[in-house]
Amino acid sequence: MRIPFRLLAAVCILGMVALSFKTLHRNLDIVRVEGGLISGSLQGDVHIFKGIPFAAPPLRDLRWKAPQPVQPWQGTRACLSFGPSPMQAKPVPFSMWSEEFLIPKEPISEDCLYLNVWTAAKSAKEKRPVLVWIYGGGFVSGGSAVPIYDGTAMAKKGIVFVSINYRVGIFGFFAHPELTRESGKNASGNYALMDQLAALHWVQKNIAAFGGDPGNVTIAGQSAGSFAVNCLVASPLGKDLFRQAIGESGASFSNPFPALDKAEQRGLAVGQSLNAPTLADLRKVPAGELMKKSQQAGSGPIVDGYVLPDAIKNIFSAGRENHVALLTGWNENEGLMFGPSKKADAFKKDVMDKYGNDAAAFLSFYPAASDSEATVSQLNLSRDQIFGTQNYTWANMQSDHGCHVYLYRFAHRVPGTGIYANYGAFHTGEVPYAYDNLQFVNRPWTAVDHQLADIMSSYWANFAGTGNPNGKGLPEWPAYHIQDKKIMWLSDQPMSETLPDAAALDLLLQKMNNK
Numbered sequence: 001m002r003i004p005f006r007l008l009a010a011v012c013i014l015g016m017v018a019l020s021f022k023t024l025h026r027n028l029d030i031v032r033v034e035g036g037l038i039s040g041s042l043q044g045d046v047h048i049f050k051g052i053p054f055a056a057p058p059l060r061d062l063r064w065k066a067p068q069p070v071q072p073w074q075g076t077r078a079c080l081s082f083g084p085s086p087m088q089a090k091p092v093p094f095s096m097w098s099e100e101f102l103i104p105k106e107p108i109s110e111d112c113l114y115l116n117v118w119t120a121a122k123s124a125k126e127k128r129p130v131l132v133w134i135y136g137g138g139f140v141s142g143g144s145a146v147p148i149y150d151g152t153a154m155a156k157k158g159i160v161f162v163s164i165n166y167r168v169g170i171f172g173f174f175a176h177p178e179l180t181r182e183s184g185k186n187a188s189g190n191y192a193l194m195d196q197l198a199a200l201h202w203v204q205k206n207i208a209a210f211g212g213d214p215g216n217v218t219i220a221g222q223s224a225g226s227f228a229v230n231c232l233v234a235s236p237l238g239k240d241l242f243r244q245a246i247g248e249s250g251a252s253f254s255n256p257f258p259a260l261d262k263a264e265q266r267g268l269a270v271g272q273s274l275n276a277p278t279l280a281d282l283r284k285v286p287a288g289e290l291m292k293k294s295q296q297a298g299s300g301p302i303v304d305g306y307v308l309p310d311a312i313k314n315i316f317s318a319g320r321e322n323h324v325a326l327l328t329g330w331n332e333n334e335g336l337m338f339g340p341s342k343k344a345d346a347f348k349k350d351v352m353d354k355y356g357n358d359a360a361a362f363l364s365f366y367p368a369a370s371d372s373e374a375t376v377s378q379l380n381l382s383r384d385q386i387f388g389t390q391n392y393t394w395a396n397m398q399s400d401h402g403c404h405v406y407l408y409r410f411a412h413r414v415p416g417t418g419i420y421a422n423y424g425a426f427h428t429g430e431v432p433y434a435y436d437n438l439q440f441v442n443r444p445w446t447a448v449d450h451q452l453a454d455i456m457s458s459y460w461a462n463f464a465g466t467g468n469p470n471g472k473g474l475p476e477w478p479a480y481h482i483q484d485k486k487i488m489w490l491s492d493q494p495m496s497e498t499l500p501d502a503a504a505l506d507l508l509l510q511k512m513n514n515k
Contacts, residue, residue, distance in 0.1 A: 027123065030076060033206045034069075037076040040117075046155045047210070049117045051083040054202040055195070057111035058167060063283050064179055064191060067113060067198040083107075083114025085143030086168045087287050096416075096423040100432075100441040103143040110171060110287050115164040115199055116144055118151030121211020129465040130212040132203060132242070133163040133435075134196060136223025136250070136428065139299045140169045153436035157461040160212035162203060166195035166228075169294040171287070175263035175302055176271070178279035187306035189263050193231055194307060200232075200241040218244035218464040222431055226250030226328075227301070230394065233322050234315040235307050244467050246460065247328040248430060251390035253397075254512040256303065256311040263302045270297045316397045325467035326398045327460070329408030329487070330387040333424035335379035344374040358507060365504035384501070384508055387427075392505045395480050404467055407480040407499070411491040412452055415444045430490070434460050448492050455494055 028047045030039050040049035055067035062068055084107035091102035121128055133149055135142040144163035151161030166172060172192030179188035204214045219242045221229040226247040232238040233245050258266075270293045276282045282290075303311055315321055342350065347368045355362045366377035391407075399405040410430040416423065420443070423429070432438050436457035438445050459469035459477065469477050475494045478486040485499040499505075 028119065028121065028210065031124075031209045033209060034202065035071065035077075036073045038079045039076050040079050043152060044156075046118055046120045046152050048152070049079040049210075050081050051079050051114045052117065053083070053113065054115050054164070054199050055113040058113060058171070058191070059110055061283060063110065063171070064174055064176075064188070064279075066183070066191070066194045079116075082116065082143075082145035083165060084109035084112050085145055086110075086112040086165055087171050087291065088137075088141045088143075088168055089291070091141070096420060096426040097428065098420060098442070100147045101428055102146060103141070104145050110167075112143070112165045112167065113195060113198075114144075115162055115202065116151070117207075117210050118155040118161040119210045119212065120155045120158070121160065124209050124211055126211035127208075127213035127216070128158055128160045128211050129461075130160045130162060130203060130207050130214070130217045131246075131460075131464045132200060132217060132219050133161065134166070134219060134221035134225040134228050135163070136221065136225040137168060139173065139192065139224045139227070139301075140294060142168060142224070147440035148432045148435070148437045150435070150437050150440060153457060154461060157436075157457060159461050159464050160207060160210055162199075162207070164196065164199040166192045166199070168192060169299050170270075170290050170297045173263075173299050173302065174267055174270075174297055175260060175304070176267035176279060176282070177264050179267070180260070180264060182279070183306075185306040187260065187304035188267075189260065189302035189304050190307040193228065193235070193301060196228060196232060197235075197237050197241070197307075200238070204241065215243070216465070217242040218246060220246035220248070220460070220464075221250070222248035222428060223250050224300075226391075227252055230312060231301050231308060233324060233326075234312050234320075235322075236309065236320075237307055238322050242322075242324060244325045244327070244463060246463065247326070247391060247394065248434070249330045249334060249387045249391065249427060251312070251328070251394045252301075253313045253316070253390050253393040254509070256313065257301045257308065258298060258303065260302055260304045263298060263304075266296065266298050313393075316394075316401075319401055321398070321401075323398075323401060323403050325404040325463070326395065327406045327408070327463045327469060328391045328395055329410065329490075330383070330391050331425045331427060331430055332409060332411040333379070333383070333413075334387060334427035334429075335382035335384075336386065336427065337379060337382055341375040341378045344368040344371045347374040347378060355511065358511070361507060365501065365507065381508075384505060385512070388501070389505050389508050389512065392499075392502075393509065396482050399480055399482055405480040406463065406469055406477055407485075407487040408477075408490050409487055409499075411489060412449075415446065415449065417444060425491075430456070433457070433490075452490070452492070452494070456490060459488075 085103040154161040175189035227250040230251040368374035414429040433453040463469040477488040
């Protein structure tokens with residue numbers, strides 16, 4: 001039987017197209033994910049996909065609902081730029097945070113449920129470790145498009161790096177009796193955490209197409225992102241979605257989140273103040289008007305009985321958290337004061353009133369022989385109350401439960417000029433080092449800075465791969481145990497040592513827990 005030439009040519013062309021598509025797909029130029037086909041960009045050996053939808057836009061009737069399935073698209077979606085940052089105030093540099101630590105000025109929108117992937121895998125057949133980054137911002141700001149969250153360097157170290165968006169402020173944390181009834185879970189309020197969980201489910205279903213291993217996922221976050229990681233480790237809904245957790249400066253053990261009934265009352269009050277008594281009315285309120293009510297509504301996780309069935313401390317105390325490897329710590333100079341410091345005499349009087357018989361011990365940890373010394377002590381006290389005691393407790397509890405734990409203190413003075421010159425190892429200062437992103441920050445970096453960034457990012461990458469930060473050529477980082485309290489001191493010359501202020505943290509915790 002003779003096959004007509006035209007038919008033979010057509011078959012050959014179709015075969016070449018199919019072969020070409022398979023080759024593209026295998027080489028990650030085009031990837032199929034939930035929703036359809038996507039393409040990205042190539043930077044050296046790293047494939048970059050930005051603005052991948054992982055859920056439907058949470059608009060109109062989907063405002064304050066659990067994230068819904070992504071809406072499919074036709075053809076190949078070009079994922080070349082970040083999706084909009086979540087609804088929040090316009091970013092303005094302040095205090096120690098220059099613009100590299102903030103989201104772009106635009107776009108900002110309620111339509112924000114997008115994620116980004118960086119991978120240096122050559123094909124979908126590889127099974128590289130996955131790290132999912134959750135940003136900070138006090139649960140009222142932030143987004144994955146912040147320059148210091150770039151994933152290129154980590155991809156070069158063998159990690160499939162994923163950064164995600166989640167709703168913040170009143171859009172991410174808003175409880176209301178009607179929302180509770182509507183949910184089918186008898187709960188409302190934790191939409192930001194549900195966004196994060198939805199992104200983790202997306203990773204489970206889709207990351208293999210990028211050469212990632214869905215069975216080896218690490219969640220990581222800083223500040224509010226670390227609080228979120230703490231919540232996900234505590235939540236029964238996080239079960240089997242990740243194997244390791246990294247928490248940089250944030251956890252909630254001494255200051256429990258509000259209960260659902262209190263959060264619902266706040267929601268009702270917000271509705272009344274907006275002349276929007278029903279949920280239907282509230283969903284029609286312009287986003288800008290709602291944002292003005294964020295403080296009244298409260299911004300942050302809620303003990304809703306569903307995502308968080310109990311207070312974080314109670315969940316961990318009962319051993320009901322997800323038992324995963326943990327890398328956590330805090331920074332040397334991240335104390336935050338929102339007003340003038342007290343003079344030495346006033347500070348010592350406060351200490352005597354609050355600590356009584358323990359005042360002398362307290363003042364040995366936080367001395368106040370002069371006004372300037374009292375100011376430093378108040379900053380250190382703020383650091384330890386907000387961050388130190390919380391991440392220390394987290395490390396103690398998970399270590400006590402038999403998990404592999406690695407504790408650090410970031411003490412390197414981040415260089416700066418002008419108004420940024422004297423903040424030291426400030427809050428968020430470790431992030432560009434941990435993910436080897438100094439190039440995105442306009443600071444007078446030295447060889448020491450670049451060396452520390454290489455060491456820290458290698459620790460973080462190794463931990464994401466194996467649950468152990470150690471590797472060839474790196475200073476040995478001993479596991480943390482309650483008995484010996486060994487930590488890694490991350491400074492000009494990283495080294496392990498015994499946690500120097502454990503006694504101070506223990507005293508603070510004793511007082512905080514006996515309120």
